[in-house]
Amino acid sequence: MLIFHHQISFIELVQFIEAHGIKMQAKFQGSRRTEVKNLSQFFSAVGNTLMSNLAYLFLKENDEDRTVGINTGHIQTLDYNLETADKEFVIQRGYNATKAFLQYYVVQNTQTKKKPRQ
Secondary structure, three states: OOOOOOOOOHHHHHHHHHHOOOOHHHHHHOOOOOOOOOHHHHHHHHHHHHHHHHHHHHOOHHHHHHOOOOOOOOOOOOOOOOOHHHHHHHHHHHHHHHHHHHHHHHHHHOOOOOOOOO
């Protein structure tokens, strides 16, 4: 349901788009089809699916204002044995996302302070 307060939240936008058949969550979170060749890969895929959907289910409308979204590209939530280059990639992505988030936060929350009357 859209809440009309002259602004559309990110969650409202995603819900609207997904209701019309476009899987934004997959694009936004980097989810994709995973080929499963053995039992270990199956459980890993199920774990990734659960983690993605749990995060999506518990995300509330006001959470996006205080949540840093990090696009980890090809790195999945349950990938524990990463090569050094992959670790550096994720760290750089996290750094860039956090920096952008804080810059946006400062712009959105900076208020001009009025000088007290004398």
